[in-house]
Amino acid sequence: MATVIDGKAVSAKMREEIAEEVKEFVEKHGRAPSLTVIIVGEDPASQVYVRNKEKACIQTGIRSEIIRLPADTGEEELLCRIDELNGDENVNGILVQLPLPDHIDEKNIICRISPKKDVDAFGYENVGRIMTGEYDFLPCTPAGVMELLRRYGISPAGKECVVLGRSNIVGKPMAMLLMHGNGTVTVCHSKTKDLSSHTKRADILVSAIGRAKFVKADMIKEGAVVIDVGINRDEDGRLCGDVDYEGCFDKAAAITPVPGGVGPMTVTMLLKNTLTAAKKQI
Numbered sequence: 001m002a003t004v005i006d007g008k009a010v011s012a013k014m015r016e017e018i019a020e021e022v023k024e025f026v027e028k029h030g031r032a033p034s035l036t037v038i039i040v041g042e043d044p045a046s047q048v049y050v051r052n053k054e055k056a057c058i059q060t061g062i063r064s065e066i067i068r069l070p071a072d073t074g075e076e077e078l079l080c081r082i083d084e085l086n087g088d089e090n091v092n093g094i095l096v097q098l099p100l101p102d103h104i105d106e107k108n109i110i111c112r113i114s115p116k117k118d119v120d121a122f123g124y125e126n127v128g129r130i131m132t133g134e135y136d137f138l139p140c141t142p143a144g145v146m147e148l149l150r151r152y153g154i155s156p157a158g159k160e161c162v163v164l165g166r167s168n169i170v171g172k173p174m175a176m177l178l179m180h181g182n183g184t185v186t187v188c189h190s191k192t193k194d195l196s197s198h199t200k201r202a203d204i205l206v207s208a209i210g211r212a213k214f215v216k217a218d219m220i221k222e223g224a225v226v227i228d229v230g231i232n233r234d235e236d237g238r239l240c241g242d243v244d245y246e247g248c249f250d251k252a253a254a255i256t257p258v259p260g261g262v263g264p265m266t267v268t269m270l271l272k273n274t275l276t277a278a279k280k281q282i
């Protein structure tokens, strides 16, 4: 029987803490920290994510603005918008919702955001800072995972940590943060041979591959901590993670559900980054 790592509950508590800090910020500076989100096109999942972020801002008293642009917006137009927001002292955080339409080069866009306002921490400067450990912001999903581990008293120090997936947004920074936490880290990916031989050794397994119920009970060690970053649809169209939650539940020591695990934490860490950005910009 595993402990359920309840990201929804931890998020709710953290949002209360953040709301308190936002209140203090307002009392001190006479205005709220502010986040601007740009969404290009109509991708339904992105629309949901942006709405989640907007609701979370409202919950905590952070001022949010959503800029909705049509799918055929040109790269130049988008770069111009970012330049405006970079120069607007009433905007503390800028986030461009990914993925962008194919005709826009994501890297160009992300790197145009001022590093001080880059609350996703996807730009080169913030990515570099993650490597050296001298960071102001961490990418929201890996930061959310670390916060969950902390709040459940799980330390990566000296543990075998296995990360499935090597994306710039989750897998790579996740590995880095576990390393900073003194874990012994293995990163597995689509070209990894004998995946199970790695996952079975994991004390802490973090899956970020985007394949529904891919991680089965026979792939994990008895007593493992299993963190599921995946957001997929199963055969019945229901939201599910990368991990076969029911199958792994009895074998794991602790496990995150989907929904209600890492997802809400991702949004909560964005709030935290926005507050940090606002404080740094005083």
Ligand code: BQF
Pocket: 048, 049, 050, 052, 053, 098, 099, 231, 258, 259, 260, 261, 262, 263, 264, 265, 266, 267
């Ligand atoms: C939950 C995201 C993949 C690609 C781009 C709560 C979110 C999700 C799930 C959410 C995600 C995933 C976000 C739950 C933001 C997390 O209850 O389980 C919140 O809104 N997320 C994103 O902005 O871009 C993504 C996943």
